[in-house]
Amino acid sequence: MSYKERFSWKVRGLDEDVKEYFLSLPVEIRESVFSRYGYKYGESAKTYAINTFHKWRSGHVEMSGMIAERLFNLLPPIMSLKKKYELAEKLWKHYAPWEHIYESYTIGPYTNMEKLVNEVAVKLDNSIRAYSIPEDLKNSFSWLAQDDIKVVEQLLNHFRHIPKVLVQERIKLEIPVLQKQIVEHADTTSFLKSEIRIDNAGTISIYVDKRLNDEIVKGWLPPRQQRSSGLGCVIIVCILLFWLFALSNY
Numbered sequence: 001m002s003y004k005e006r007f008s009w010k011v012r013g014l015d016e017d018v019k020e021y022f023l024s025l026p027v028e029i030r031e032s033v034f035s036r037y038g039y040k041y042g043e044s045a046k047t048y049a050i051n052t053f054h055k056w057r058s059g060h061v062e063m064s065g066m067i068a069e070r071l072f073n074l075l076p077p078i079m080s081l082k083k084k085y086e087l088a089e090k091l092w093k094h095y096a097p098w099e100h101i102y103e104s105y106t107i108g109p110y111t112n113m114e115k116l117v118n119e120v121a122v123k124l125d126n127s128i129r130a131y132s133i134p135e136d137l138k139n140s141f142s143w144l145a146q147d148d149i150k151v152v153e154q155l156l157n158h159f160r161h162i163p164k165v166l167v168q169e170r171i172k173l174e175i176p177v178l179q180k181q182i183v184e185h186a187d188t189t190s191f192l193k194s195e196i197r198i199d200n201a202g203t204i205s206i207y208v209d210k211r212l213n214d215e216i217v218k219g220w221l222p223p224r225q226q227r228s229s230g231l232g233c234v235i236i237v238c239i240l241l242f243w244l245f246a247l248s249n250y
Helices: 003-010 015-023 027-041 043-058 065-072 081-095 113-130 135-145 149-184 228-249
Strands: 101-107 191-198 202-209 216-218
Touching (some): 015 081, 027 065, 043 065, 081 135, 081 149, 101 113, 135 149, 149 202
16 A cells, blocks of 8 residues: 555545645644654655745646655644634545434424424434444544543544534524415415435425414424315316216106
């Protein structure tokens, strides 16, 4: 396995993101990284890195796998927690091997959004607790945190709660709009549906049904059968009887 492949495996494919972060560092921070690089790998390595930096950034020279691994391993201690969260979210979008969640809820036009959010959060929390993050993915967090147990836990907790936050935001943004449409167009609109897709995890479907008021029902309520169909059968039978009676008299 080459240096490049080894580092890419270690950070689960975040190497390009880490490279972009390094190449965009402010001068004073970049100089401190080069100082630590020289201290660890020698002055000649430091001089080469400094002289080649602008060529790396312009793309005229490609950074070797060995230099990339050595330089990038110096970055986590200077990364802000916000940046680490951002990288953790990218790991979530690309590699979260969650059990697929397919849930549906039917609510009324006056259902309280906080109540709905809490109901959905319970389901997601149960899935989060049941989900065990694979060891190789944990290794990526360990690299970001430089084996600081407290930071590793912060990243893991953030990683686990990303889907819940996304779903909550979508519910609060989209569902009140559907409720308003049902209220304002009740004569023409019986129900509306919103599908909230969670990257690599599944779908939460929310139905707003005018037959409900402020309730929350797990699942989808099928439409009621048309009563007019039974009345139609009675009318047809009456017509047939009248026709038969007319024929007999004729």
